[in-house]
Amino acid sequence: MENKSLRAETQSNAGGQFSGGGAQFKESPRSTSSASGSPISESLARGKDAVGSAANEAIDSAGTDLQSLQTDLNGLKDTLTKFMSQAAGEAAKSAREVSSHVAGRVGGVASNLADRGADIASTATEQAKTFASELESMARRNPIGAMAGAVLVGVLIGALGRRS
Numbered sequence: 001m002e003n004k005s006l007r008a009e010t011q012s013n014a015g016g017q018f019s020g021g022g023a024q025f026k027e028s029p030r031s032t033s034s035a036s037g038s039p040i041s042e043s044l045a046r047g048k049d050a051v052g053s054a055a056n057e058a059i060d061s062a063g064t065d066l067q068s069l070q071t072d073l074n075g076l077k078d079t080l081t082k083f084m085s086q087a088a089g090e091a092a093k094s095a096r097e098v099s100s101h102v103a104g105r106v107g108g109v110a111s112n113l114a115d116r117g118a119d120i121a122s123t124a125t126e127q128a129k130t131f132a133s134e135l136e137s138m139a140r141r142n143p144i145g146a147m148a149g150a151v152l153v154g155v156l157i158g159a160l161g162r163r164s
Helices: 002-012 029-139 142-164
Strands: 015-019 022-026
Touching: 029 142
Parallel strands: none
Antiparallel strands: 015 022
16 A cells, blocks of 8 residues: 555656655756756866876886886896806906916926936936846856856747747
């Protein structure tokens, strides 16, 4: 029954008034379009402008930040290039110093070995001369023993020659 009375009230108020549930709403076709349309469109325009300006500021800020980041990265690249160049220079310098030091040490050792080799050669020469003079003196004192020793050495050399 309430629905029927609500419908009847709605139909009778089609000219502009609605009342139901304790609330009243007056509707006027002229007041909606002229009075409230203008402030809404102005609010929309202001909101649109604010959003547009905020977006432009964000784009400008992002562009500035991107440019700053690019500058920083280029500076970092230059610094890294200089560092690598200096490190390579230091490594090459260190390698030259080490190789020079090693070459000096090797030269010193080689010189020392050559001196020792010369000393050994002269000692061996002296001992060979002493041994030869000793054999000569033995052969003069005992010629038959020297001949027997020579024959024995000849037989040994012959036996070794056949095996090869």
